[in-house]
Amino acid sequence: MDKSMDVGLREMKLDKGKKTREKLMFGIFTLCMSAVVIPTLLIIGFIVVKGISTVNWSFLTEMPRMGMKEGGIFPAIVGTLYLVLGTIIFSMPLGVGAAIYLTEYAKQGRLTRLIRIAVLNLAGVPSVVYGLFGLGLFVFFLGFGSSILAGSLTLACLILPIIITTSEEAIKSVPDSYREASLALGASKWETIARVVLPQAIPGIMTGSVLGIGRAAGETAPILLTVAAFFIPRLPGSVFDQAMALPYHLYIVSTQVPGMPESIKYGTALVLLGVVGVFFTFATIIRLKFKKMSQMK
Amino acid sequence: MSDAMNSNAIIKVKDLNLYYGDFQALKNIDTTIEKNKVSALIGPSGCGKSTFLRTLNRMNDLISGVTTKGEVSFEGREIYDEDLDVVALRRKIGMVFQKPNPFPKSIYENVAYGPRRSGVKNKKDLDQIVEESLKEAALWEEVKDRLNKSALGLSGGQQQRLCIARALAMKPQVLLMDEPTSALDPLATNRIEELITQLKKNYTIVIVTHSMHQAARISDRTSFFLMGEIIEQGETNKMFTTPSDQRTEDYVTGRFG
Numbered sequence: 001m002d003k004s005m006d007v008g009l010r011e012m013k014l015d016k017g018k019k020t021r022e023k024l025m026f027g028i029f030t031l032c033m034s035a036v037v038i039p040t041l042l043i044i045g046f047i048v049v050k051g052i053s054t055v056n057w058s059f060l061t062e063m064p065r066m067g068m069k070e071g072g073i074f075p076a077i078v079g080t081l082y083l084v085l086g087t088i089i090f091s092m093p094l095g096v097g098a099a100i101y102l103t104e105y106a107k108q109g110r111l112t113r114l115i116r117i118a119v120l121n122l123a124g125v126p127s128v129v130y131g132l133f134g135l136g137l138f139v140f141f142l143g144f145g146s147s148i149l150a151g152s153l154t155l156a157c158l159i160l161p162i163i164i165t166t167s168e169e170a171i172k173s174v175p176d177s178y179r180e181a182s183l184a185l186g187a188s189k190w191e192t193i194a195r196v197v198l199p200q201a202i203p204g205i206m207t208g209s210v211l212g213i214g215r216a217a218g219e220t221a222p223i224l225l226t227v228a229a230f231f232i233p234r235l236p237g238s239v240f241d242q243a244m245a246l247p248y249h250l251y252i253v254s255t256q257v258p259g260m261p262e263s264i265k266y267g268t269a270l271v272l273l274g275v276v277g278v279f280f281t282f283a284t285i286i287r288l289k290f291k292k293m294s295q296m297k
Numbered sequence: 298m299s300d301a302m303n304s305n306a307i308i309k310v311k312d313l314n315l316y317y318g319d320f321q322a323l324k325n326i327d328t329t330i331e332k333n334k335v336s337a338l339i340g341p342s343g344c345g346k347s348t349f350l351r352t353l354n355r356m357n358d359l360i361s362g363v364t365t366k367g368e369v370s371f372e373g374r375e376i377y378d379e380d381l382d383v384v385a386l387r388r389k390i391g392m393v394f395q396k397p398n399p400f401p402k403s404i405y406e407n408v409a410y411g412p413r414r415s416g417v418k419n420k421k422d423l424d425q426i427v428e429e430s431l432k433e434a435a436l437w438e439e440v441k442d443r444l445n446k447s448a449l450g451l452s453g454g455q456q457q458r459l460c461i462a463r464a465l466a467m468k469p470q471v472l473l474m475d476e477p478t479s480a481l482d483p484l485a486t487n488r489i490e491e492l493i494t495q496l497k498k499n500y501t502i503v504i505v506t507h508s509m510h511q512a513a514r515i516s517d518r519t520s521f522f523l524m525g526e527i528i529e530q531g532e533t534n535k536m537f538t539t540p541s542d543q544r545t546e547d548y549v550t551g552r553f554g
């Protein structure tokens with residue numbers, strides 16, 4: 001018995017090599033993290049520093065003047081907001097619905113596997129291809145013309161895969177024991193999904209969707225082909241109108257207009273970042289609120 | 298004797314066979330569950346106790362590839378009939394699971410969940426159901442001041458009693474319990490066992506247990522399962538004192554599995 005005690009104590013002796021290894025690993029991971037965070041901060045910082053002096057109330061609320069070299073970017077902001085709103089309206093119900101179908105209703109088998117692979121592949125299709133698809137289907141075939149409607153639908157297609165995949169993950173992560181408990185209480189399948197599964201899954205669904213919508217807000221190629229106008233001196237009047245949009249406007253002021261002042265470019269970039277940032281903040285708030293509701297005080 | 302028994306039967310099972318794909322998990326099960334009694338299902342792991350329990354409220358429907366053959370009638374109604382409303386059946390036959398699984402909602406909302414789904418909307422009615430059910434589950438005193446707090450903040454034993462209250466809120470006739478105390482400490486187990494002996498006045502209880510002591514303490518009748526078959530069933534007292542099958546004796550005396 002004494003002997004075994006000895007062994008036990010010896011094993012408790014500090015192993016220097018092991019400690020060094022731990023430190024080394026910690027160092028490596030810290031480095032990885034920095035490699036991700038620092039460039040991000042640099043980009044944001046750069047744009048903020050160069051753009052902040054331009055962004056003021058009149059820049060945000062005025063029409064462009066003098067061949068866009070002066071004045072504000074109001075129509076582009078409005079256009080992007082419309083597009084984002086349209087994208088949410090088309091993609092969220094469809095994407096979440098598809099995810100519910102795939103996880104809760106469809107019989108798991110070859111067909112669902114095939115659908116999942118297709119969805120994953122769609123996520124990898126370059127956005128300009130979506131633009132071309134939207135041009136063919138929405139603009140010409142369905143006759144929506146170059147319009148907010150066509151642009152929103154195209155962007156919705158672009159981010160559907162992201163929404164479906166993340167929603168599926170979120171729905172799958174709800175433990176089966178909740179579903180069983182609900183069904184055993186005589187709740188129907190749909191009641192179980194609506195009352196137990198979805199409330200649990202919403203934080204995850206929101207996170208994924210907002211990432212998607214953030215991406216949609218910043219895309220240039222799809223809207224270039226389906227909605228965006230070089231310059232319109234008024235706001236869009238209906239969903240069948242063309243619109244200006246921030247990413248495309250940024251592209252134009254950066255490359256298409258000679259003699260464009262720097263300040264307008266970086267100001268536009270900063271506003272675009274800001275719009276995306278607002279969405280992220282909004283989603284984070286919803287996420288936290290739901291988390292609190294489900295865990296509660 | 299069999300006639301007297303049958304007259305009190307609330308569930309009758311005849312020639313029940315169940316397959317998971319090709320694997321036969323239940324073989325020729327014949328048994329009856331008596332009203333206002335506690336029936337214990339015992340047997341080694343994997344012998345089909347849970348599977349059998351889940352045939353009684355058709356929870357096996359949720360698993361794909363399950364085939365059920367035979368007759369299971371509840372109050373004279375065949376529950377595997379095509380036109381039977383499973384939702385209605387599950388309102389009459391409640392279930393408590395092995396691992397306490399309260400919803401991540403408030404204590405109140407957990408108990409009110411079932412009644413809400415079956416159409417109770419009035420706040421007063423709900424309040425009353427919640428209070429009654431929690432009292433019945435011997436949890437009211439412990440939680441009455443924190444009904445709106447999360448159920449996940451309760452201890453394991455309290456959570457399990459909450460799950461019982463949640464099931465009772467539907468005013469079921471039968472309560473199925475699958476090893477309801479296996480995740481609990483001895484004290485919490487005691488409370489649930491006491492509760493079960495109280496509940497049998499108003500409910501019929503079917504309980505799966507791995508504890509011979511528990512089966513002996515709380516049940517009136519016992520069925521011994523082995524490899525998907527019922528080897529022996531009858532009065533709990535007799536099963537534990539003078540079992541007629543050698544395998545039963547080996548199992549209840551702990552020389553087995």
Ligand SMILES: Nc1ncnc2c1ncn2[C@@H]1O[C@H](COP(=O)(O)OP(=O)(O)OP(=O)(O)O)[C@@H](O)[C@H]1O
Nearest residue numbers: 317320322340341342343344345346347348349360
């Ligand atoms: N979903 C399933 N698919 C396939 N086989 C299953 C499934 N569920 C259970 N089985 C098999 O059916 C048999 C009976 O399982 P069951 O869960 O009913 O046993 P049990 O008596 O409840 O065991 P335990 O005491 O461990 O809970 C086991 O051999 C098990 O492997």
Ligand SMILES: [Mg+2]
Nearest residue numbers: 346347348475
């Ligand atoms: Mg079991």
